[in-house]
Amino acid sequence: MKTNRRNFINTAVAGGLGAAAAPFSSFGAHAKTGEARPMDLRTRYAYLDDALKKPVFRKELFSAPVVLETIELLRDRENFMVRVRSKDGAEGLAVGHTGLNPKGGGGQSVRNWPVSKFLFDQFQGKDMRDLDALIPGDSGKGGGVPYNIALATLEFAILDMLGNTIKKPVGALIGNIVNPMVTVYQGSRMPELLSLPPEQSLEIVKKDLQETKAKAIKMRVGLAGQLDKDSKAGNEKLIKMARETFGDQMVLGCDGNNKFTVEGGIRMGKILEHYNYQWWEEMVPFGWYDELKMVKEGLRIPIFTGESEAHISTFRWLIANDACDVLQPDQLYFGGMIRSMKVARMAEVFGKTMVPHITQYGLGYIYMLHFISACPNAGKYQEFDTFSTRDANGNQIPIVYKSGDPIVSYDGVLKVPTGPGLGITIDPDYVKKHKVIKDW
Numbered sequence: 337m338k339t340n341r342r343n344f345i346n347t348a349v350a351g352g353l354g355a356a357a358a359p360f361s362s363f364g365a366h367a368k369t370g371e372a373r374p375m376d377l378r379t380r381y382a383y384l385d386d387a388l389k390k391p392v393f394r395k396e397l398f399s400a401p402v403v404l405e406t407i408e409l410l411r412d413r414e415n416f417m418v419r420v421r422s423k424d425g426a427e428g429l430a431v432g433h434t435g436l437n438p439k440g441g442g443g444q445s446v447r448n449w450p451v452s453k454f455l456f457d458q459f460q461g462k463d464m465r466d467l468d469a470l471i472p473g474d475s476g477k478g479g480g481v482p483y484n485i486a487l488a489t490l491e492f493a494i495l496d497m498l499g500n501t502i503k504k505p506v507g508a509l510i511g512n513i514v515n516p517m518v519t520v521y522q523g524s525r526m527p528e529l530l531s532l533p534p535e536q537s538l539e540i541v542k543k544d545l546q547e548t549k550a551k552a553i554k555m556r557v558g559l560a561g562q563l564d565k566d567s568k569a570g571n572e573k574l575i576k577m578a579r580e581t582f583g584d585q586m587v588l589g590c591d592g593n594n595k596f597t598v599e600g601g602i603r604m605g606k607i608l609e610h611y612n613y614q615w616w617e618e619m620v621p622f623g624w625y626d627e628l629k630m631v632k633e634g635l636r637i638p639i640f641t642g643e644s645e646a647h648i649s650t651f652r653w654l655i656a657n658d659a660c661d662v663l664q665p666d667q668l669y670f671g672g673m674i675r676s677m678k679v680a681r682m683a684e685v686f687g688k689t690m691v692p693h694i695t696q697y698g699l700g701y702i703y704m705l706h707f708i709s710a711c712p713n714a715g716k717y718q719e720f721d722t723f724s725t726r727d728a729n730g731n732q733i734p735i736v737y738k739s740g741d742p743i744v745s746y747d748g749v750l751k752v753p754t755g756p757g758l759g760i761t762i763d764p765d766y767v768k769k770h771k772v773i774k775d776w
Contacts, residue, residue, distance in 0.1 A: 380656045380686070387681040388648070392510050392674045393467045401463040402426070402501055404494065407456040409449065410770035414728040417770055418452075418493040422464070428497025429762055432489040433668045434698035434728040451486045453776045464494055471674045474649045481646050484671035491672035492703060492758065499757030506758055510673050511710030518708050519749050520720035521552035521589065524696075529556040530567040530593075534577040537569060542581070544722070550748040552587035552614070552717040553578070557604065558595025563621075564603075565595070572607055579611045587717065588612075589640075592619030598627045602634040609637050615662065618643060625650075629659035640664055642679075643693030646671070651679045655686055662715055666693040667703040676707055684713040691715040697726040699733065701750075702758055705743075709752040720750070734763035 403423040410417040416432040459470055471491065472479075495506045507513050522544055528537040541553060555578050559565035567574070578588055590608050592601065601619040608616050617640035620627045632639045638661040645651060645665060654660050663683050665676045680690045690711050694700040701720055708714045723743065725733040737743065738755025753759025 377656060381652070383685050384652050384656055384682045387685050388473075388652075388678055390681055391468050392677045392681075393465075394509055394511070395465045395468070397502055397504070397509065398465050398498070402465060402498060404459055404462055404464055404497075407460050407490070407493075409452050409456075409773045410767070411773050412727075412729065412770040415731075415770070416489070416728070417767070418489045419767075420490075420493045420497050422497055422501065424501070426497050426501040428493040428495070428500060428757060429767070430489050430492035430496060430758070431699045431727065431733060431762075433485045433695055434726065449773060449776055451483050452490070455486055455490055459490065459494070464498055467491075467494065467498075468674065471672065473675075474647050479646055479671075481644070481669045484646050484675075485668050488668045488670070488672040491674065495673065496757035503756045505709070505752070505754055505756065506673070506706040507709035507752065510677050510707075511712070513709050513752075514712050515709050515714055516752055516754075517749050518705055518714075518718050518752060519552075519716055520548065520550055520745070521554055521587070521717040521748075522548045522550040522721075523554040523591075523719045524721040526556050526591075526593075529574065530558070530560075530569055532569060534569055534574045534581075537574075538578060538581045547723070547745065548720060548748065549745045550717075550720065551585075552589065552748070553582065554617070554719075555588060555590045555613075556593060557590060558593045558619075560593075560595070563595055563597050564600030571604065575607055575611050575613070579613075584612070587614050589615040589617060591617040594618055594621045596620055596631075598630045598634075601627075601631040605631065605635040605637055609635065613637065615640050617641070617664075625653065625657075625659060628654075629657060632659060632661070638662055640691060644669060648675060648678060652682060655682050655688060658686070660688070662689050662691050664691055664693045664719075666695060667700070667707060668695045669693070673703070673707045677711070680711050680713055689713050689715040691718055694719050694721070696721050697724055698728075699725060699735075699758075699760075701743075702753065702760060705750060705752045706758065734766050735760045736763075737761075 404420060405423045406421045408419045410419055418430050420428045462470060495509055498509055499506050524544060525541055528540050555574055557567055557571040559567050590613055596604060596619040605616045616637045619631060622644050628641060640662045641660045642664040643666050651663060663679055665679050667676060670676055683690055690713055692704055694704045708718055725735060727733050737753055738759050738761060739753060743750055
């Protein structure tokens with residue numbers, strides 16, 4: 337009998353693929369038993385549109401208006417933050433995207449000041465109980481990653497302020513807390529995994545495990561600037577050696593870094609299946625949605641995608657057309673937690689899970705933890721790089737957890753901050769180094 341994706345996942349649950357296979361179902365599709373969904377595409381879209389109509393922000397928690405009186409964009413060289421205050425004096429603070437380059441550059445698009453100014457004007461003076469309506473959906477030609485990063489940073493600051501107002505963590509404002517503890521996979525070391533011999537890069541990954549204590553790790557394959565080529569480390573060599581190095585008990589996944597065609601993606605996916613990897617991520621170039629679906633149809637291993645997407649409509653298409661198994665909206669690239677929760681609602685309709693991509697450094701893992709805490713269809717393992725809070729200038733962001741308990745890894749499990757808002761306090765002296773931008 338031909339093994340299809342459902343059978344592959346069920347076999348994994350039963351342990352038929354070896355010791356490492358048990359967590360497999362946490363990543364793949366898990367359609368609701370006894371609740372068949374129509375295959376007609378128009379009807380599928382209708383289900384998704386119904387899910388999109390549901391409110392996310394829990395307005396009912398606030399008995400009185402929370403009027404946003406001031407919004408400030410703060411800058412210290414390449415680093416940016418947003419600070420908001422309500423008329424009642426509650427404050428919220430969020431750090432923007434720090435970029436993969438600690439000295440600034442790519443990714444630090446919150447510096448697109450005109451976008452921030454436009455958004456500030458739309459929110460200032462409004463009752464934040466109407467946050468759902470104020471967060472834009474897909475409209476016209478607007479949007480995109482730079483816009484979304486500015487929007488997300490503002491939203492995080494507002495949610496921090498609102499949480500401080502009623503003494504609740506951010507997750508409780510966008511849903512019920514269903515995941516107070518979050519199990520993570522280790523996803524760092526992309527340059528090393530792609531450029532160093534596996535004998536060297538995997539030793540570095542092993543050292544990282546001493547800190548994260550993760551029970552799942554993501555490998556990387558593909559050559560920059562070309563399709564279907566080996567990385568300098570060697571694609572199959574790395575995949576094979578990682579399994580040998582970490583053993584059958586370790587859950588392993590792989591990121592294709594958008595470096596494969598359909599044929600190459602399927603070929604590489606079959607290699608991953610052979611070595612019992614648990615997911616295959618972002619293998620085709622960005623925007624190749626039909627090709628992504630073709631790869632999924634040619635493999636049994638669950639397919640991850642969505643880390644670079646900026647529009648709700650794209651996730652709507654991916655889900656309706658069953659082009660992937662797991663959705664990965666980045667909290668910053670995609671425009672915040674409310675928009676991400678809308679994707680989660682759509683994904684849940686068709687039994688798909690959420691494993692958001694997180695922005696490296698900054699406060700990316702803090703934002704991820706709060707979102708996942710309220711996400712009912714979260715995957716078993718969530719992305720995590722390091723505990724670094726390095727800003728865009730290369731400096732550590734000094735934070736104190738309001739609950740008094742620092743976030744540490746207990747066998748690869750992180751406790752979501754339980755204090756009000758984002759659950760952290762940023763050192764006031766650090767904040768003072770940032771000047772309010774006035775020359776729009």
